[in-house]
């Protein structure tokens with residue numbers, strides 16, 4: 001085994017070229033010629049193949065970096081016995097992207113005036129320039145249509161081989177009078193792309209008058225000028241056929257790659273669109289500019305379509321000071337976090353809230369009998385520890401509530417532990433410390449721990465760990481008041497119990513109305529994870545246990 005350092009090969013004159021894709025990951029076992037990275041200039045994108053087979057042990061570039069020839073791409077663990085020397089592998093790497101003499105012909109297409117008009121214009125035939133000897137190269141995009149007014153340098157077509165795509169720019173400004181090729185065709189050097197009506201300058205006119213039907217010295221000069229101006233921005237080397245091109249792309253895994261040319265990628269960047277998310281309608285699923293435009297249109301339409309229910313109309317800003325005096329106060333960090341969490345949950349979770357009253361007359365009588373002992377123990381005994389214990393029993397009975405939806409949306413994560421969060425109202429905002437293993441703790445322990453955590457919350461002494469790992473939440477406003485409320489699920493939990501203030505209500509016992517201490521409960525749940533039937537069973541079980549807490553020991 002030996003470690004081989006794989007570097008960016010000669011890129012011609014190009015310096016600081018963008019890395020737009022990393023095709024390998026650390027640990028990948030790759031074959032010789034598998035693509036390592038994809039580079040992109042203004043006019044071309046090119047894959048850099050590996051000169052050797054081996055295991056990727058380190059990646060030295062990241063998406064978005066710029067690189068030049070000689071920069072290290074990856075470190076490859078190779079089987080030394082089977083690999084050529086470093087020198088040989090370097091030499092093999094270079095032809096993939098080496099411009100060499102091809103760069104001198106990386107020009108804009110040659111053009112020859114074919115018709116001269118009296119109005120100071122001429123129609124010129126714009127042809128495919130030298131593309132490094134490549135033959136029958138795929139035309140993957142035609143960027144112009146008949147009637148288009150184009151500028152010098154505007155892309156006419158995009159060509160693509162196995163390893164690279166390249167835009168062919170127009171050598172002149174003018175009006176497209178005919179397009180001689182179409183998407184999906186193949187083309188080679190010298191084939192006509194378009195006929196362009198161009199304005200004649202005085203010197204053009206002179207040349208035009210002298211021009212023979214064949215290529216003239218003047219034409220060659222025009223082409224040569226363009227060669228010089230365009231060669232740095234259109235590296236043609238990747239278009240050079242490699243000796244083993246047919247195998248070169250086999251086994252290449254371009255993870256999450258979008259099949260799109262440089263112009264489309266550039267437009268995507270300008271529009272802030274992740275091109276991977278756009279489905280391509282072009283040949284071989286290639287993303288075209290029209291696909292991008294459609295994607296943007298659809299996304300924007302979605303955003304404003306209130307009728308479809310998927311858009312969130314923006315609340316307009318209001319200058320409240322026009323109605324009276326106001327003051328501005330920044331939100332606390334906790335308030336901001338709570339707002340974010342609530343918003344996220346409200347938008348992501350289809351909430352349903354179910355209501356019931358639990359007859360806790362006996363529980364309340366029992367709780368009163370505990371008060372003296374509670375005082376001796378130095379704890380305050382409120383309905384909360386009983387609610388915790390009853391919820392733990394209901395969670396065990398209905399495991400769907402003691403679960404979370406897996407992030408892949410295709411699985412449920414069932415938790416074998418029962419940790420319950422308790423919403424605490426503090427001057428800084430709402431905090432939810434978590435009591436662990438509620439099912440294993442006594443009422444006294446739960447009373448002590450909930451009071452201790454509530455105090456820590458109020459004193460801002462809770463650690464991050466104190467607030468993590470909850471399976472379910474209780475939000476009790478009983479000490480404050482209210483008939484009922486619809487709590488928001490504390491995602492990724494799937495259920496939350498709202499507890500309101502108990503009231504004495506007349507209850508029919510079959511013979512007469514008797515006063516009963518009724519505790520209003522509201523159970524909100526994530527309807528993606530839980531059905532109404534499950535929620536009904538959970539709440540019924542919970543009210544039964546609270547009505548007769550002897551059931552907790554069953």
Ligand code: CAO
Pocket residue numbers: 381382383384385422423424425426430454475476477478479480487499500501502519
């Ligand atoms: N009905 C009637 N009285 C109730 C009650 C209920 N459901 N729940 C509690 N009480 C009583 C208690 O028994 C206590 O009375 P005594 O002092 O006479 O014993 C009094 O109300 C105050 O209780 P408490 O609020 O101090 O204690 P608790 O254990 O009930 O609750 C805690 C603790 C931390 C949950 C609570 O203080 C709290 O912060 N609640 C707010 C939660 C919240 O903001 N939720 C909303 C979240 S969504 O915005």
